[in-house]
Amino acid sequence: MFCEEIWARTATLLKAIHDHPFNAALGDGTLDRERFAFYMVQDARYLSAFSKALAAASVRSADPADAMFFAESAHTALAVERGLHTSYLEEFGVSAEEEAAVPTSPTCLAYASFLQATALAEPLPVLAAAVLPCFWVYQDVGTALLARTAGMDDHPYRAWIDTYSDESFAASVERIKAITDRLAETADPATRRAMAEAFCRATEYEWMFWDSAWRLETWPTRQWLG
Numbered sequence: 001m002f003c004e005e006i007w008a009r010t011a012t013l014l015k016a017i018h019d020h021p022f023n024a025a026l027g028d029g030t031l032d033r034e035r036f037a038f039y040m041v042q043d044a045r046y047l048s049a050f051s052k053a054l055a056a057a058s059v060r061s062a063d064p065a066d067a068m069f070f071a072e073s074a075h076t077a078l079a080v081e082r083g084l085h086t087s088y089l090e091e092f093g094v095s096a097e098e099e100a101a102v103p104t105s106p107t108c109l110a111y112a113s114f115l116q117a118t119a120l121a122e123p124l125p126v127l128a129a130a131v132l133p134c135f136w137v138y139q140d141v142g143t144a145l146l147a148r149t150a151g152m153d154d155h156p157y158r159a160w161i162d163t164y165s166d167e168s169f170a171a172s173v174e175r176i177k178a179i180t181d182r183l184a185e186t187a188d189p190a191t192r193r194a195m196a197e198a199f200c201r202a203t204e205y206e207w208m209f210w211d212s213a214w215r216l217e218t219w220p221t222r223q224w225l226g
């Protein structure tokens with residue numbers, strides 16, 4: 001099955017994601033607010049591109065149940081995940097104006113652009129493989145952090161961990177895995193290879209996204225602009 005094979009192929013990268021200092025600090029609750037707020041602001045931008053990619057997958061799905069799943073997921077990305085970000089930013093005292101003034105980081109722009117380009121130019125199986133890590137990697141990280149933080153009720157990032165370890169999120173991961181496996185079954189070899197590439201690239205961007213938040217990434221060229 002496609003998902004099983006590609007998960008095995010990205011196992012070392014996935015371990016690097018789990019071991020990344022950002023996620024280690026997120027788990028033990030020591031992640032500083034500046035880095036988490038940076039991540040939340042960038043992630044809000046990412047989510048709007050992600051939800052558009054899901055909406056495009058819905059439009060392209062011939063199967064009505066798949067179309068409904070992608071449309072609902074596009075809604076959830078904005079209603080649930082974006083809502084989580086809004087409440088954290090409110091808690092941190094970041095106003096909407098301050099949020100809007102933060103430049104989109106190079107990595108966030110690259111990942112969002114990759115999803116948008118895939119949504120525009122690639123067939124549905126490749127688009128499904130490109131958005132799959134956004135579900136699966138987050139659920140894997142969220143579930144691991146839930147286990148690590150059991151009993152830490154006053155954990156500062158509990159709402160984030162709960163969102164991505166939630167049963168309904170796990171159910172959506174199973175749905176998109178089943179859809180992607182089904183699309184892979186009937187895909188020709190070139191499309192299957194493109195699916196694998198898209199999955200690996202998105203998983204690389206997942207690592208880079210956390211790394212960019214850890215480094216509070218900026219544009220090195222900004223200093224030369226007026």
Ligand SMILES: Cc1ncc(CN)c(N)n1
Pocket residue numbers: 043046047050081133134135138206209
């Ligand atoms: C970068 C990123 N990737 C995935 C997710 C989970 N939808 C997210 N919130 N942010």
